[in-house]
Amino acid sequence: MKRISSFFPVLIVALLAMASFWLEYVVRNENHGGLGNNRHDPDAIIHDFSVARFDAEGRKRSDLSADKLTHFPDTDTAELVSPRISFLQEHRTTTFTSDHGLADNHQRVVTLIGNVQGSTPAGADTPAQTLATDELEVLVDEEIGRTRHPISFSHGASELTGIGANWNNVSGQLDVLSHVRTKIFRAPKHDMQN
Incomplete structure (x- = not known):
């Protein structure tokens, strides 16, 4: 049990790092794919x-x-x-x-x-x-x-x-x-x- 609890903070940090990379990937693809501020949509x-x-x-x-x-x-x-x-x-x-x-x-x-x-x-x-x-x-x-x-x-x-x-x-x-x-x-x- 002591061994699992020592890996818990490392697991949280790894999940946060993966979430940050995923969020950056989504934002970049929205801008390059025409889904962000570069859209040419009528107002x-x-x-x-x-x-x-x-x-x-x-x-x-x-x-x-x-x-x-x-x-x-x-x-x-x-x-x-x-x-x-x-x-x-x-x-x-x-x-x-x-x-x-x-x-x-x-x-x-x-x-x-x-x-x-x-x-x-x-x-x-x-x-x-x-x-x-x-x-x-x-x-x-x-x-x-x-x-x-x-x-x-x-x-x-x-x-x-x-x-x-x-x-x-x-x-x-x-x-x-x-x-x-x-x-x-x-x-x-x-x-x-x-």
Whole structure:
């Protein structure tokens, strides 16, 4: 009996050491296996999402909406289903839509992916404009869009295609980077009869 009782403290220490190693093993495997703090799980899912941005005078400058937004807190990014971005200028409104999108809140960038369509309705002095591409990165605060993908652009009846483009909503300027082809149609002049 005396011999068994002398091994009892050694047995307790051995059990505690084994429990410590087991606990360390579990914690390490949770972090490496995606079960700890490195998880990429959503913290919010919002249906029929919409957010607007206003200038210092309280005028609405842009609107971002989506059928569904899934936010991930570890990267502060969001996946968007059927996103729509509208930029509101005094003389024109430009709207972009796509099948999907990714929003990065740190960089204030929304990447529109799949069937990207842009449109600006006709104004008093300008015809309607459209833009189509596969992917468009939009810098929301600067109102700038850019892509390296093929694009097609129309300005009234005139058409332009190319690969890669930079678009500035504030200036209304579109720079096409390469492989540019255009078809320009001019409105016929009316003959004036005396």
